[in-house]
Amino acid sequence: MPLNLPMILTWVRIILIPLVVGIYFLPETVMSISMQNWVGAWVFVFAAVTDFVDGYLARRWNQMSAFGAFLDPVADKLMVGAALIVLVDLGRIGPFIALIIIGREITISALREWMASIGARNSVAVNWLGKFKTIAQMVAIPMLLAHETWMGINFQLLGTLAIYVAAVLTVWSMCYYLMKAWPDIRDRS
Numbered sequence: 001m002p003l004n005l006p007m008i009l010t011w012v013r014i015i016l017i018p019l020v021v022g023i024y025f026l027p028e029t030v031m032s033i034s035m036q037n038w039v040g041a042w043v044f045v046f047a048a049v050t051d052f053v054d055g056y057l058a059r060r061w062n063q064m065s066a067f068g069a070f071l072d073p074v075a076d077k078l079m080v081g082a083a084l085i086v087l088v089d090l091g092r093i094g095p096f097i098a099l100i101i102i103g104r105e106i107t108i109s110a111l112r113e114w115m116a117s118i119g120a121r122n123s124v125a126v127n128w129l130g131k132f133k134t135i136a137q138m139v140a141i142p143m144l145l146a147h148e149t150w151m152g153i154n155f156q157l158l159g160t161l162a163i164y165v166a167a168v169l170t171v172w173s174m175c176y177y178l179m180k181a182w183p184d185i186r187d188r189s
Contacts (some may be wrong), residue, residue, distance in 0.1 A: 006063050007063075013075045016044075017047075020043050020145075023040040024040055024086050038146060041146035044079070044083055077105045084097075084098040087141070092159075092160075093160070111178070118184060123181060140166050
């Protein structure tokens with residue numbers, strides 16, 4: 001396993017997952033609910049930024065590796081999944097939204113693994129729809145974690161709207177990838 005800055009940033013993202021979760025379970029004597037909301041949201045934002053930076057640096061510095069290509073999306077899915085579970089537990093999103101998003105991630109990961117095993121991974125490569133879905137999630141989740149109104153901006157309302165957009169894009173992108181893979185699925189069934 002290569003140890004370089006992009007890989008370190010991926011590991012930092014993984015390490016931040018229990019921190020984001022743990023912040024919301026601290027007693028109010030340690031940290032007020034409002035402070036938990038802001039700190040949790042900002043830690044999530046920092047983790048999301050490391051996702052962009054590690055990929056950018058790995059490509060720019062030609063430090064891409066097979067292990068990094070495996071670990072980076074795992075870190076992303078763990079981070080999003082953990083945050084969604086916290087949001088369900090806090091009553092800030094419904095379990096159905098979390099199920100849609102987490103279920104899609106599991107389905108597409110399994111699909112990509114299967115497509116790679118038959119030599120057709122490129123037919124389900126990430127496209128613009130998947131990127132928009134990720135952006136919608138990365139905007140929605142910290143707003144929902146913040147759950148505050150700041151300077152007249154209701155983050156809970158905006159985050160709720162954004163998570164619904166993310167859920168629609170999630171289903172749309174899943175259907176897109178499944179349709180792209182359908183000829184191979186059909187031929188091998």
